Amino acid sequence: MDFAMSAKAADYHERLSAFMTEFVFPAEASYEEYRRAAGPDDHTVPPIIEELKKVAKERGLWNLFLPAESGLTNLEYAQLAELTGWSMEIAPEATNCAAPDTGNMETLHLFANEEQRKQWLEPLLAGEIRSAFAMTEPAVASSDARNIETTILRDGDDYIINGRKWWITGAADPRCKIMIVMGRTNPDAASHQQQSMILVPTDTPGVDIQRSLPVFGWQDQHGHCEIVFDNVRVPASNLLHEEGSGFAIAQARLGPGRIHHCMRAIGAAERALALMVARVQKRVAFGRPLSEQGVVRESIAKSRNEIDQTRLLCHKAAWTIDQHGNKSKEAQLLVAQIKAVAPQVACNVIDRAIQVHGGMGICDDVPLARLYAWHRAMRLFDGPDEVHMRTIARAELGKEKSAFAAAVCGQSDKAVTG
The missing domain is CATH 1.20.140.10 (Butyryl-CoA Dehydrogenase, subunit A, domain 3)
Structure with missing residues (x-):
C-alpha cells in the first residue's frame, strides 16, 4: 500500500497549486463582493467563475475527478481535490469538479445511453451547463432510500413524475438544465428494485422550484431547493439504465x-x-x-x-x-x-x-x-x-475473529465461566 505521489500527480499538483495561488485565492474577494451586491435571492454565477474556468481549461486542470477524462486514479485525484478544498466555493467549480455535477457526470458516464450522453454529459463535461440530483424528500427519512415516495409511473411512451423533493443542490442556478430524479417505479417489486432514476430537464412543465433553503442562514450561489413535481411528463427514453436500477x-x-x-x-x-x-x-x-x-x-x-x-x-x-x-x-x-x-x-x-x-x-x-x-x-x-x-x-x-482475537476472547470466556 503506497500513498506516495506519482510523477503524474506531482505535475498536476504543482500546476494546480500555482492556479490556486495565482488566480483562485485572489478571486475570492471579487466573488464575495458580487454575491453581497446580488443578494441572497440572486443565484446567478459571479462572472469571475467563468473567467477562472477558461484559465483552468487552458492549463489542463479540467474534469480531474473523472478517470476517463483525466487518466488520474482515485488516489491521485485525492491529492488534488484536497487543494481545491482550500477554496470550496470557487476552486471545485473553476476546475469543473464541483458537486453535484461530478456525481451526475459519473452517473451519465456509467449508465446513460449514447443519446443521453450527447445531450447532457457532453455539455456538463464542457462546463456549459450545470445539473442537480433529486433524491431527498421532506416527508420521509431519506437516509433509507426505500422510504422515497416520489412516483415515476409509465404512461405509454412517457413517464409521469409526482412528488416533493428538497435539499436539491444546484437547482436554483440559472445554468442548471437537467436533474436526475430518483423515485418509485414499481411498489410491488423487491425493496431494492422499486426505485429508478430518470432525467428531467428543469424547464419541463410541472417542475415547480418553490424555494432555496439556507444553510445556517447562508444562501449558496447554486441553491439547495425544495421542488414539487406535479404530473411532470418526460419521454420514456429519459429513464437511466432500466427500471428498478435506482x-x-x-x-x-x-x-x-x-x-x-x-x-x-x-x-x-x-x-x-x-x-x-x-x-x-x-x-x-x-x-x-x-x-x-x-x-x-x-x-x-x-x-x-x-x-x-x-x-x-x-x-x-x-x-x-x-x-x-x-x-x-x-x-x-x-x-x-x-x-x-x-x-x-x-x-x-x-x-x-x-x-x-x-x-x-x-x-x-x-x-x-x-x-x-x-x-x-x-x-x-x-x-x-x-x-x-x-x-x-x-x-x-460480522467479522470472523482473527486467531489472536479468538485466543484472548476464549481466555476471557473461561475466566467468566470457570
Whole structure:
C-alpha cells in the first residue's frame, strides 16, 4: 500500500497549486463582493467563475475527478481535490469538479445511453451547463432510500413524475438544465428494485422550484431547493439504465461523491489550521502571544494530528477503490469510515480556529463561519453520520475473529465461566 505521489500527480499538483495561488485565492474577494451586491435571492454565477474556468481549461486542470477524462486514479485525484478544498466555493467549480455535477457526470458516464450522453454529459463535461440530483424528500427519512415516495409511473411512451423533493443542490442556478430524479417505479417489486432514476430537464412543465433553503442562514450561489413535481411528463427514453436500477445507480454515484467531499474537507481543515496558526502568532493576551498559551498549543497539536490521520484514512479508501473497485466490500467500508470521520474532523479544526479568532471568527471577515456551516451540513448529506457508523459497526460485528482475537476472547470466556 503506497500513498506516495506519482510523477503524474506531482505535475498536476504543482500546476494546480500555482492556479490556486495565482488566480483562485485572489478571486475570492471579487466573488464575495458580487454575491453581497446580488443578494441572497440572486443565484446567478459571479462572472469571475467563468473567467477562472477558461484559465483552468487552458492549463489542463479540467474534469480531474473523472478517470476517463483525466487518466488520474482515485488516489491521485485525492491529492488534488484536497487543494481545491482550500477554496470550496470557487476552486471545485473553476476546475469543473464541483458537486453535484461530478456525481451526475459519473452517473451519465456509467449508465446513460449514447443519446443521453450527447445531450447532457457532453455539455456538463464542457462546463456549459450545470445539473442537480433529486433524491431527498421532506416527508420521509431519506437516509433509507426505500422510504422515497416520489412516483415515476409509465404512461405509454412517457413517464409521469409526482412528488416533493428538497435539499436539491444546484437547482436554483440559472445554468442548471437537467436533474436526475430518483423515485418509485414499481411498489410491488423487491425493496431494492422499486426505485429508478430518470432525467428531467428543469424547464419541463410541472417542475415547480418553490424555494432555496439556507444553510445556517447562508444562501449558496447554486441553491439547495425544495421542488414539487406535479404530473411532470418526460419521454420514456429519459429513464437511466432500466427500471428498478435506482439503488445500484445510487451506490455507484454516491461512493465516489462521498470520498470527493472528504478529500476537499481535508483542504478546508488545513485552511482553518493555517488561519489559526497565523492568528495566535499575532495576538497577545495576558502579556503573552496566544501561541505561547498551553491550551492554544494543544488545539494546534490536536488539529494537526486529526488532519493527518484523516488524510491517511482518505488515501487508504482511495487506494482501495483503485485496487478493488468502488463496489467491493473493502472500499464501501472505508468510504463509510472516511465519510463519518472527515466532516467531524473538519468541524473540530474549524471550531478551534473560530475560538482563537474570537468575534472575528463568527463574522464574514474570515471564512471560518461559512466553512463550519458547510462541514456541519456535510455530517448529514450523502448519508448522515449515524448511517455510516451503523455500516462500520455491522461490518465489525460480522467479522470472523482473527486467531489472536479468538485466543484472548476464549481466555476471557473461561475466566467468566470457570
